[in-house]
Amino acid sequence: MSLRDMLPGGKTSDDVHQQYQGEWQLKLSEGLAKSSSKIVAGIGDILTKRKLDDASLTELEDLLITADLGTATASKLTQALAKERFGKDITPEDVRESFAADIRRILEPVARPLVIDPDHKPFVVLVVGVNGAGKTTTIGKIAHQMKAAGKKVAMAAGDTFRAAAVEQLKVWGQRADVPVFAKDTGADAAGLAFEALLEAKKRGDDVLLIDTAGRLQNKDELMAELQKIVRAIKKVEPSAPHATLLVLDATVGQNAHAQVDVFKSMTGVTGLVMTKLDGTAKGGVVVALAEKFGLPVHYVGVGEGANDLRPFTSHHFARSLMGLNPDLPTN
Ligand SMILES: Nc1nc2c(ncn2[C@@H]2O[C@H](COP(=O)(O)OP(=O)(O)O)[C@@H](O)[C@H]2O)c(=O)[nH]1
Ligand SMILES: [Mg+2]
Numbered sequence: 001m002s003l004r005d006m007l008p009g010g011k012t013s014d015d016v017h018q019q020y021q022g023e024w025q026l027k028l029s030e031g032l033a034k035s036s037s038k039i040v041a042g043i044g045d046i047l048t049k050r051k052l053d054d055a056s057l058t059e060l061e062d063l064l065i066t067a068d069l070g071t072a073t074a075s076k077l078t079q080a081l082a083k084e085r086f087g088k089d090i091t092p093e094d095v096r097e098s099f100a101a102d103i104r105r106i107l108e109p110v111a112r113p114l115v116i117d118p119d120h121k122p123f124v125v126l127v128v129g130v131n132g133a134g135k136t137t138t139i140g141k142i143a144h145q146m147k148a149a150g151k152k153v154a155m156a157a158g159d160t161f162r163a164a165a166v167e168q169l170k171v172w173g174q175r176a177d178v179p180v181f182a183k184d185t186g187a188d189a190a191g192l193a194f195e196a197l198l199e200a201k202k203r204g205d206d207v208l209l210i211d212t213a214g215r216l217q218n219k220d221e222l223m224a225e226l227q228k229i230v231r232a233i234k235k236v237e238p239s240a241p242h243a244t245l246l247v248l249d250a251t252v253g254q255n256a257h258a259q260v261d262v263f264k265s266m267t268g269v270t271g272l273v274m275t276k277l278d279g280t281a282k283g284g285v286v287v288a289l290a291e292k293f294g295l296p297v298h299y300v301g302v303g304e305g306a307n308d309l310r311p312f313t314s315h316h317f318a319r320s321l322m323g324l325n326p327d328l329p330t331n
Helices: 013-031 033-046 054-066 069-083 093-108 135-148 163-176 191-205 219-236 255-267 285-293 314-321
Strands: 123-128 153-156 207-210 245-251 273-276 297-301 308-310
Touching: 013 033, 013 314, 033 054, 033 093, 033 207, 054 069, 069 093, 069 285, 093 285, 093 314, 123 135, 123 219, 123 255, 135 153, 135 163, 135 207, 135 245, 135 273, 135 297, 135 308, 153 163, 153 191, 163 297, 191 219, 219 255, 245 255, 255 285, 273 285, 285 297
Parallel strands: 123 207, 123 245, 153 207, 245 273, 273 297
Antiparallel strands: 297 308
């Protein structure tokens, strides 16, 4: 370790990193508490004085469905449990450990960080999703973190329908010291994206994050608008956008499936961001989405602050969702 790595108080950058990781993981576990407490209590109720029989398996399957894990995942998890433990004595904790291990296996392939390919300058990230999902906030958080990591970042205020959306992004821009390309309310979003990309290219930015509007008159209009933005971007750089992130509000639960379907058909989606995992009992929906769509989950949000957005990790999520200590290994 060099002197340069020493921080005040004798802490090394590794110590700080670990402490920070620990805080974040605690926040994720706390955020998922509403989801997990429902599951933990439910499993406890089902398994009182019982060997694992058909009746308890059916009840466990129903419980997982009500916890938003989806029917396919619920049946997969209970079948795996039956295969190992049918007719045997089993504790609620055994069930949670078994579910956590299987959930982790489901999530592992989708837990993929957003990788910025340095061959693209800028790497263009288009951010889509319904109104209120958390697009603008997520862009602000990503910009903040990437800037702190030493990247040259720019944002484009592509939700030109609401003055508040432009202002909101500018506030994030000021906070993170990241430039925001913006025009007046009602301006053409595609034109703005076009100019922003030209400018970001000229400046040699590493990343350009483009915000979009989530609600227009109807679905057709929204699709036309998003496709127009994509065409405008491609005029400047045919390979762009290099990532299209769909931001989903976890509190909508099963409704998220329909949103993935719609946005996939409109723009293509390369990855998901799940927001508002703090304070929802519907955190299980992430597992259902992973199982159904297999799209990478790049980030999860557990609050409104700049650091309340983190890469998604399967192990922590799976154990937290089952109310298990995330610091212990999964089987
Ligand atoms: N608790 C919580 N609130 C969030 C999170 N992400 C976004 N929000 C809030 O959700 C609201 C809508 O977010 P916004 O970014 O404006 O959504 P947009 O319409 O998709 O751009 C704002 O009040 C955000 O602060 C999150 O992870 N947790
Ligand atoms: Mg917005």
